[in-house]
Amino acid sequence: MRLATRNNGKPDGELGVVSSDGTRALFGTPWPNLLAAIGDWSRAEPELRAMAERVETEGEPFAYDTVHAPLPRSWQWLDGSAFSTHGKLMEVAFGTAPIVTDKPLMYQGMSDRFYGPTDPVPFIDEAGGIDFEGEFGVVVDAVPMGISAADAMAHIKLIVQINDWSLRALAVPEMRTGFGWVQAKPACSMAPFAVTPDALGEDWRDGRVGLDLTIEWNGKPFGRANGREMDYGFHDLVAHAAGTRDLVAGTIIGSGTVANKGYAKVGSSCISERRAIEMIADGAATTGFMKFGDRVRLEAKLPDASAPFGAIDQVVVRR
């Protein structure tokens, strides 16, 4: 099942069910929005699945110019960093020491706004080091404090695709405080469709999304790393997040930047990684960060080239 949110003038938008080819939709669900539905998922899911059976034949054409993020806002966004290839390259990019921990890495980010897939993304200053970070994420229903990773799996109700916008020039000073990132992590963006795990078939396995995340920067191929190389599965990340807190329904948990050991072949999901690879190969980074007017497109693809989450395709603009 595939869900989308369209602009109805309200902050949470209007929930709809989308056809498997992404061209048709049915709105008018019994829930005003996805945040409300995920808070009542045991009742919402069967009703939405019944609509999903009808959407293929009865759906109206889906107007992409009204599309929001599936969750334009939520109560909580906790982003992991579960691809150790990314972590190792970031140590090079940042000039920081290896992180020693026996737990998943995770920070809490802003959740009051997720940009829609084609919203222009405003920044005050290019000097912040504007970078995209292609990620996958999951949305959970209410999760009790102290849950095991095994039990956490059943709380993963939806999967989303995210661009975790980052300001690299601000990242290291904030990291060094130990308080984590605030200024280095402005609002993220989300691809148009949230999908149930079954919609990915065999590509949802062991709490990992086994899809290539294709990324184009200003129309040029940049990366196609696969989501399966997470050191921790999403169920592990959910259990970590819930270690000392109940997770509110609608909590979004991110994978961290998708990265593969074979980056020489598949490229990267953020600019900082490419810069680190340049530093390793040539002693210095030659690729700069994004400029106003730059465009980035992020689109996870199934083997048949279809895109279960749709595409994020955005331009960076000056505020």
Added chain:
Amino acid sequence: MRLATRNNGKPDGELGVVSSDGTRALFGTPWPNLLAAIGDWSRAEPELRAMAERVETEGEPFAYDTVHAPLPRSWQWLDGSAFSTHGKLMEVAFGTAPIVTDKPLMYQGMSDRFYGPTDPVPFIDEAGGIDFEGEFGVVVDAVPMGISAADAMAHIKLIVQINDWSLRALAVPEMRTGFGWVQAKPACSMAPFAVTPDALGEDWRDGRVGLDLTIEWNGKPFGRANGREMDYGFHDLVAHAAGTRDLVAGTIIGSGTVANKGYAKVGSSCISERRAIEMIADGAATTGFMKFGDRVRLEAKLPDASAPFGAIDQVVVRR
């Protein structure tokens, strides 16, 4: 003006205006809850102030057993650490190096739940090192990205009193990752009343709350540090928070643990500080953290001994 939220069975509760002595209240405002009112503050404030004039004579007795946090949840909670006395003592307690930064310290915490002032507070395990942290906080309306500190002052609409519950045994490993705190920072608690800055008179000055925060642990005096010694005012913290993001209306910004240079006389607002003071004086900490069944009371007092925010008075329980 003093506002409170009572339990009406909905997640955000019901907004009311409370009399200056905290004994009487008027409900039935035009806004369903405080989160909605702060999102429409230019209209809400005059209407609520008109009710505040009537509450002294027309208010009903305020039933404390129905009281929630003024904001039982909000879209964003960003906690500073603006008392450098606290920072210096925490370096001793944690055994960490001094933090080098030319900006305010700040992390993003969970905002989907704030416990009410008398809610029992559940933890799975005493071994986490359960600690209270007495703080002040402010609530802003919508703040644009990149605002100056001077302009940020006018966006401070309400002041609150907070207990930022912390799990000290988990704090240092999370700090060392650079990602900030997730497991070390479960849900906070809030005192019953949110007040407008004018309600504090001369004790709201330079973006600081000049009140003593009296703290009792299991009925014994623990601290009475004053809020005026912040290195940065709340307007500076708001501007920092908004450096690269628009702040959603209802964002809560915390001061960090209230601490004074004269801690030998006034005590502390968290156990970790007392332990650091013991380490400095005696070479070792002798005070342990909280146990299940322990009670903590936090109450900021005006010179006439009245408590503008009311009191947080809570028991720690096993989940």
